Amino acid sequence: MTGTGNKGVHENQALNERARIVLQSIIENYIEFSEPVGSRTLSKSIEFKLSPATIRNIMSDLAESGFLIQTHTSAGRVPTDKAYRFYVNSLSEPTTVPDQIKQKFSPVSNGRGSQVEHILAETVHLLADLTKFACVVSTPKAEVSRLQRIELIKISEDRILVILVTKAGVVRDKIIFVKESHSQEFLNSVTAFLNEEFKNHSMQEIRDGIHQSIVSDRHRYHDLLAHAVRLGKKAFDLNQPGEMFIEGQMNLLLDSHFHEQSSVRSLIDAFDQKTALLKILDESMKHKGVHIFIGIENDYKQLQRCSLITASYRNKKNVLGSIGVVGPTSMNYKHIISTVDYTAKLLSKTISEQSYD
Amino acid sequence: MTGTGNKGVHENQALNERARIVLQSIIENYIEFSEPVGSRTLSKSIEFKLSPATIRNIMSDLAESGFLIQTHTSAGRVPTDKAYRFYVNSLSEPTTVPDQIKQKFSPVSNGRGSQVEHILAETVHLLADLTKFACVVSTPKAEVSRLQRIELIKISEDRILVILVTKAGVVRDKIIFVKESHSQEFLNSVTAFLNEEFKNHSMQEIRDGIHQSIVSDRHRYHDLLAHAVRLGKKAFDLNQPGEMFIEGQMNLLLDSHFHEQSSVRSLIDAFDQKTALLKILDESMKHKGVHIFIGIENDYKQLQRCSLITASYRNKKNVLGSIGVVGPTSMNYKHIISTVDYTAKLLSKTISEQSYD
DNA sequence: TATTAGCACTCGTTAATGAATAGTGCTAAT
DNA sequence: ATTAGCACTATTCATTAACGAGTGCTAATA
Structure with missing residues (x-):
């Protein structure tokens, strides 16, 4: 005692x-x-x-x-x-999910040649359907993936469209502004140079190494050099905030546990601003397997009446992003954990097959 | 009498x-x-x-x-x-919206060099915030826009990544499968040919005219020809179902007019499947100005307890897509109509400035 | 002839009441 | 250590009655 x-x-x-x-x-x-x-x-x-x-x-x-x-x-x-x-x-390890659920996924995982975004959208849609809660998925971080190809397209005197294709199969585009006008032919040279130099390197590596790499090759490129450095720096500097797909938010509002006015408002806000959800998904990328946040265990007041079940997905070489389910703390954990675990693994498998290496 | x-x-x-x-x-x-x-x-x-x-x-x-x-x-x-x-x-013509609302839009319309998708997402987010109802926007139909540039990127022996950039500033990508393997050099030739031949033509034109156009140029291209026809056909045949962004769905469920169980379910279904909303937005593209569907006036049972206010947006040359607000039939029409009208016009202006011609 | 006052009537809302129910905590018996 | 028994508490549910908001009709009025 x-x-x-x-x-x-x-x-x-x-x-x-x-x-x-x-x-x-x-x-x-x-x-x-x-x-x-x-x-x-x-x-x-x-x-x-x-x-x-x-x-x-x-x-x-x-x-x-x-x-x-x-x-x-x-x-x-x-x-x-x-x-x-x-x-x-x-609870012991996630139980296996029933075959009838597995079958629902087959059209998604068999759709060869789909864009990654499309696969993600389908997956989260299905997950929302299966769990009847709100489901989220973060799109692959370009930073961690390696370069498949870059294209520079002139669209006006001072604007260049940059298209980055990553090994994970993600296509990202952005517009950069330049002071001097370049011909498309010149851009093609820069493109060829950048592709040759940086293919298969991760964005992170490229950004860190772009300067010295180019400098060491100085003898081969003359006036191209200065411009390539400048354009490359701009092109690879994509600190985009990260996107996500959300499905099934409305399911949450139907749930009896969220019938009180106060909690509803903060929930809506959370899904409105998305930042809290994104942070949680980002956090979950650092862990292996399923990650579980119960009620107050997550840092965001608006979501502290919910539990979140997340899991990261990856291709053969990198963790790319993560998926999550948001429901009441009284959710059926066995079921949801198994489903999220299975979904993440299947998604990883599907995306690995789509990847370009 | x-x-x-x-x-x-x-x-x-x-x-x-x-x-x-x-x-x-x-x-x-x-x-x-x-x-x-x-x-x-x-x-x-x-x-x-x-x-x-x-x-x-x-x-x-x-x-x-x-x-x-x-x-x-x-x-x-x-x-x-x-x-x-x-x-x-x-009601007379849409009233002008108050300045304080206009100011909210200024960060969106001033963000030069943003991707079109990004502008759309921001816009619909803001619209949901202003109206407190569910808001939707359809992404530009690639069909109606004209080609800025096409890229063909080899990603494996049997897969080619096609990237289409339209004059409206939209980047679309898809993967096509081929039986024979082509070298990237060969693809570059095809790319150059297709760009030269079809730049500034609408996708519709290209699809209709691709065969005869290439035939007439037969003398210039030899074995390239057969492949170019085949690849081009596949590349430009993008009948993607059309995408949309949705925001503020949850607002609807808070509205007292949707507190009955039955209508809530069908509402959720409508936003889940999206097809009905997409059809309505498509329909709205054919009309000029604001289009109003009150209750049973739209063809989709699930949405017949709502009113929809839509308006198309465009760049200088083409109607690209449309935006819409979904709310109860007892919405404040004066306010919503004005807001949608203003938003669509501002969006058109912003996107026109982004367009590549 | 158009308008209005007056009145009977309907139906929903609200508050009050009491019975039934599901639960607890404590104590004493096993 | 376990359990039966009992007093006590709070919710739920059905019943009732009072009230109010609103209508439709008719007869009086300007």
């Missing part, structure tokens, strides 16, 4: 076997029915045959330890974020 | 002055407060000083003519789609 007054359950201490089972039972029941669960109902459904009174004692302890809360005196108990975290940690 | 039993108001007949004012008053009141309006409240707010009893008679007539309905016996009257149509028709 540490003097906190708890009988069998302490803060920051492993729960005993029975408490674990009770807690898990409560969580699963709440996930299924979205209603506070009481000792009576629990004593029926639990495998361990315990009387309501005993369960009440356990529940009381769990409440004291912060795993459960009551909405009011005579209501059942509802799991807290801490409880969901316990529950998720206790 | 035609024997229908109506006193002063007939189906398919112009309303008399007084009935018009009463109807307009009811509509504007309902637009403002979203609640059935009764004879009492109306007799206070109306400029014509009439007693509630008189107004009741007029309202009764209007109800008989299909302009008003009652939700139940002792409730006030609510305008029908027919009433909104009358109201909208009676």
Whole structure:
């Protein structure tokens, strides 16, 4: 006894076997029915045959330890974020998804020769359909991918259209402004030079190395050089904010857990501005496998009534971006985690086949 | 008297002055407060000083003519789609939008050198913010725009990446499959040929004329010819389904007019599948100026509890796509119509400046 | 003849009431 | 250590009654 007054359950201490089972039972029941669960109902459904009174004692302890809360005196108990975290940690690896779900993906993964953006859009659309929650996917970061080809196209005296094709199969375009006018022929020379020099290098490498690389080749390029440096610098300096596709936002507003005015507004704001979601997806790119943010575990107030399940996707050589599902903290974690895991892996596979190396 | 039993108001007949004012008053009141309006409240707010009893008679007539309905016996009257149509028709040209709204657009319209897609995304985002409804914009149809440049990039033995740049500033890419492998050098020749031959022609023209044009030049191109025809056909045959950006869908679900379960579901479906919205935007491209679909006036059941305000946008030479706002039939038409009108014109101006001719 | 006052009537909203229900916490018995 | 029993609390649900907003009709009025 540490003097906190708890009988069998302490803060920051492993729960005993029975408490674990009770807690898990409560969580699963709440996930299924979205209603506070009481000792009576629990004593029926639990495998361990315990009387309501005993369960009440356990529940009381769990409440004291912060795993459960009551909405009011005579209501059942509802799991807290801490409880969901316990529950998720206790889950084993993602279960395999049923064949009928796998079949839904087959048109996406078989669509050879599609643009990456198209694959992403289809995937997130399907994911939203399967989960009935809001789903997001970030487009591949150009930075991490390697160069397949660059094109410079003159579109006016002071504007050049830059088109970058990455090995991952992503086409990015931007317009750069120049002070002096260049002929298309001249641009073709620069293009040829840049392609020869930088094909298969990552954008990051190119940006870091563009100066010295060109300098070392000085003998081969004469007046081309100065311009190539300048154009190349501009062309490869694409710190675009990163894009994402969102689907199924409206599903969230239908969910009973978001029927309160206040939480709805902040949710809408979050999906409106997108920055919070993008940051979370970016963060998730650093980890392997499925990443889970439960309620307050993510840093963005607007989303702290939600749980986010994310997973990164990649081609053969690089992590490119990530996908995510946003739902209520009482989501069916088993189902969602498995689905996200499967989707991310399949997406990785599909995109790897599309990649140009 | 035609024997229908109506006193002063007939189906398919112009309303008399007084009935018009009463109807307009009811509509504007309902637009403002979203609640059935009764004879009492109306007799206070109306400029014509009439007693509630008189107004009741007029309202009764209007109800008989299909302009008003009652939700139940002792409730006030609510305008029908027919009433909104009358109201909208009676509006004069779009009013000018306030300066403070114009200022919000200035960062968008001043962002020179942005990709067209980016401009569209910003615009629809802002429109959603201004209207607090769901807003859509269709991306420029490649078909109607003229060719600025085409690039063919070899990415594997049997795949070629086609990049089309249109005069409108849109970059489109797709992958085509070929049976025989071509060297990049060979593709460069084909590219040069296609660019020389078809620059400034519309995709439609190119597709129609590609065969004869090449045949007539037979003397200049030898074995290139057969391949160029084949590749060109594939490259320019882009019947992509057309894309769109959507913003502010969630706003709709907050609106009190969509709180019934049934209508919510069909709304979500409509935004999920997008086809209905795309068709409506396509349709709107054929008309000049603002186009208004009130309730049942559009052909898609899922959207028949909404009104849609659309307007096409264009560059100097062609209509490219259109924008639209989706809201309840009781939206503030004056405000929305003006805003859509202004937005479309500004978008046209901005994109014209971006265009490459 | 057009307008209005007056009145009976309908229906929805609201508040109050009470019974039923689902839950808890505590205590004493097992 | 477990459980039965009991007092207690809060929500939900159905019932009721009062109220209000609104209509339609009729008769009086300008």
